[in-house]
Amino acid sequence: MQGFAHKQLYKQTLRTRRKWIFSIALPIIIQNMVQHFQVLIDRAFLGNLDSRYLAAIGNVIIPYNAVSIFLMFAAMGITILVAQHVGAGRLDAAREVSESSFVYSSIFSALTWLLWFTSADAIFGLLGTSGPIKQDAVTYVRILSVSLIFFGAEITAASTLQGVGHTRPIMFVGMLKNVLNILFDWLLIFGNLGFPEMGLEGAALATLIANAAGSVTLTIFVLRTKRLPFRYRLEEILRPSWIRYKRGLALGLPSGVESLLWFVGQLVLLRMLNGVNPMAVGVLSLVQSVQLLGHFIYQGFARATTTVVGQLWGREDWDEALRGGFQCLRLSILVSIIWAGIMASFPGPLARIFTDDPYVLEQARTIIRMAALFINFQAVNVVVGNAVRGTGDTRWMLFSQIFGTVFVLLVSYVLIVQQGFGLVGMYVTMILDEFIRGMVNLLRFILGRNPFTQGVSGFIGRLKIALGSPEPRGPGSGAAVSAATGTVSDRDGSGTVLGVGEDMSPEAADGAESEE
Numbered sequence: 276m277q278g279f280a281h282k283q284l285y286k287q288t289l290r291t292r293r294k295w296i297f298s299i300a301l302p303i304i305i306q307n308m309v310q311h312f313q314v315l316i317d318r319a320f321l322g323n324l325d326s327r328y329l330a331a332i333g334n335v336i337i338p339y340n341a342v343s344i345f346l347m348f349a350a351m352g353i354t355i356l357v358a359q360h361v362g363a364g365r366l367d368a369a370r371e372v373s374e375s376s377f378v379y380s381s382i383f384s385a386l387t388w389l390l391w392f393t394s395a396d397a398i399f400g401l402l403g404t405s406g407p408i409k410q411d412a413v414t415y416v417r418i419l420s421v422s423l424i425f426f427g428a429e430i431t432a433a434s435t436l437q438g439v440g441h442t443r444p445i446m447f448v449g450m451l452k453n454v455l456n457i458l459f460d461w462l463l464i465f466g467n468l469g470f471p472e473m474g475l476e477g478a479a480l481a482t483l484i485a486n487a488a489g490s491v492t493l494t495i496f497v498l499r500t501k502r503l504p505f506r507y508r509l510e511e512i513l514r515p516s517w518i519r520y521k522r523g524l525a526l527g528l529p530s531g532v533e534s535l536l537w538f539v540g541q542l543v544l545l546r547m548l549n550g551v552n553p554m555a556v557g558v559l560s561l562v563q564s565v566q567l568l569g570h571f572i573y574q575g576f577a578r579a580t581t582t583v584v585g586q587l588w589g590r591e592d593w594d595e596a597l598r599g600g601f602q603c604l605r606l607s608i609l610v611s612i613i614w615a616g617i618m619a620s621f622p623g624p625l626a627r628i629f630t631d632d633p634y635v636l637e638q639a640r641t642i643i644r645m646a647a648l649f650i651n652f653q654a655v656n657v658v659v660g661n662a663v664r665g666t667g668d669t670r671w672m673l674f675s676q677i678f679g680t681v682f683v684l685l686v687s688y689v690l691i692v693q694q695g696f697g698l699v700g701m702y703v704t705m706i707l708d709e710f711i712r713g714m715v716n717l718l719r720f721i722l723g724r725n726p727f728t729q730g731v732s733g734f735i736g737r738l739k740i741a742l743g744s745p746e747p748r749g750p751g752s753g754a755a756v757s758a759a760t761g762t763v764s765d766r767d768g769s770g771t772v773l774g775v776g777e778d779m780s781p782e783a784a785d786g787a788e789s790e791e
Contacts, residue, residue, distance in 0.1 A: 330411075433445050622644055
């Protein structure tokens with residue numbers, strides 16, 4: 276009878292945790308798709324006006340996104356600290372982390388705007404852009420980058436919401452941006468309803484208006500909402516603590532550098548492909564467009580993993596953090612397998628959505644099938660990586676990306692340049708990279724420590740905890756999942772937040788149990 280009751284309790288816990296994960300992940304998934312749709316609308320409008328504008332936007336997107344994503348990843352420290360403090364019940368500490376970030380994040384994002392405004396010409400020159408396309412790119416980015424002035428406050432607001440686990444406002448603001456962008460694109464690119472016909476400049480101004488409106492809306496919502504577990508103090512926001520912000524920055528900067536390394540790797544790979552076959556880049560762009568749906572979905576689960584693991588880690592419930600991370604991983608793998616099956620089964624029809632060129636279609640069929648295998652390994656690596664970040668160890672993931680970038684570039688050089696395998700060689704390399712790093716990062720998360728320096732003893736026991744049901748506990752002890760919030764509460768009220776990069780090894784957990 277007791278076994279049956281325990282099994283029912285486990286099922287209820289599983290359902291509650293799943294509901295919690297989906298409440299965080301689904302809004303992020305929708306927001307990712309909406310954001311991508313915003314880019315596609317700009318391309319469609321401008322491509323119909325002048326195909327040269329597509330080249331200009333293509334030159335802007337990679338470096339501009341690299342800077343923007345660096346700022347977003349650098350703010351991940353806010354998400355981690357807020358999640359851990361909320362999980363530990365230290366709501367004042369969570370509020371103070373967020374309050375200290377609004378001004379400093381805004382200063383850093385404003386500096387990136389200044390960089391683009393003063394150095395856009397030199398940046399595109401270094402990337403090899405020239406002539407009218409370069410001038411169009413400079414014009415576009417100088418207008419668009421003004422929205423970076425508001426971006427720092429937005430990423431602080433979004434990081435706080437994600438740390439708390441309330442992500443729906445991020446989704447709604449993404450939808451608002453998309454609606455405004457389409458409206459002002461139509462008005463300003465083509466000069467409808469009496470507005471001036473501005474072409475490329477109109478597209479940049481439309482995106483600026485949409486992004487700025489979204490940033491201001493989300494920031495005001497976060498400052499005034501009663502849905503957060505704390506209320507902001509205006510005087511503390513205007514008089515931020517550098518010491519508090521520095522701790523979040525120390526956590527976030529490795530993730531920011533990690534994102535830049537990834538972009539550098541992608542740029543070098545593109546250069547290699549262009550040297551072998553310029554058409555390969557077009558095929559790669561098509562294949563990546565096919566990959567995106569699966570990518571958007573498991574990225575949503577990955578970001579939910581940071582919140583789930585972070586809050587449970589803050590409560591010092593190591594086993595539940597492990598189970599929560601693995602449940603996010605199972606959901607992500609399920610999505611990637613389904614989408615991979617579709618990609619592998621219908622590569623031709625998927626490719627024909629984007630082109631009817633016979634050469635591109637023939638090349639794309641093979642690469643789409645390789646990409647179907649790739650996304651499964653990437654889903655594991657991305658989700659487990661965010662689980663490790665949720666524990667507060669962002670430096671581990673930076674070292675992982677350093678290895679990945681070096682590995683991919685060296686092996687790709689051999690396969691793409693020396694052996695002439697082109698895209699096939701690139702995807703073989705990326706599959707190996709995601710598989711190796713995914714397995715190593717999985718070991719790191721399961722063990723709660725560095726497997727290279729501290730060994731892998733206890734792995735089977737920790738894996739059983741991750742995959743199996745929790746052991747029955749006596750009345751009044753242990754941790755319980757709250758049906759109302761999906762969070763885990765410690766009945767004895769204990770819980771402290773771990774320091775930056777602190778490990779929780781099985782030995783430490785065993786020691787804690789023996790002390791009890």
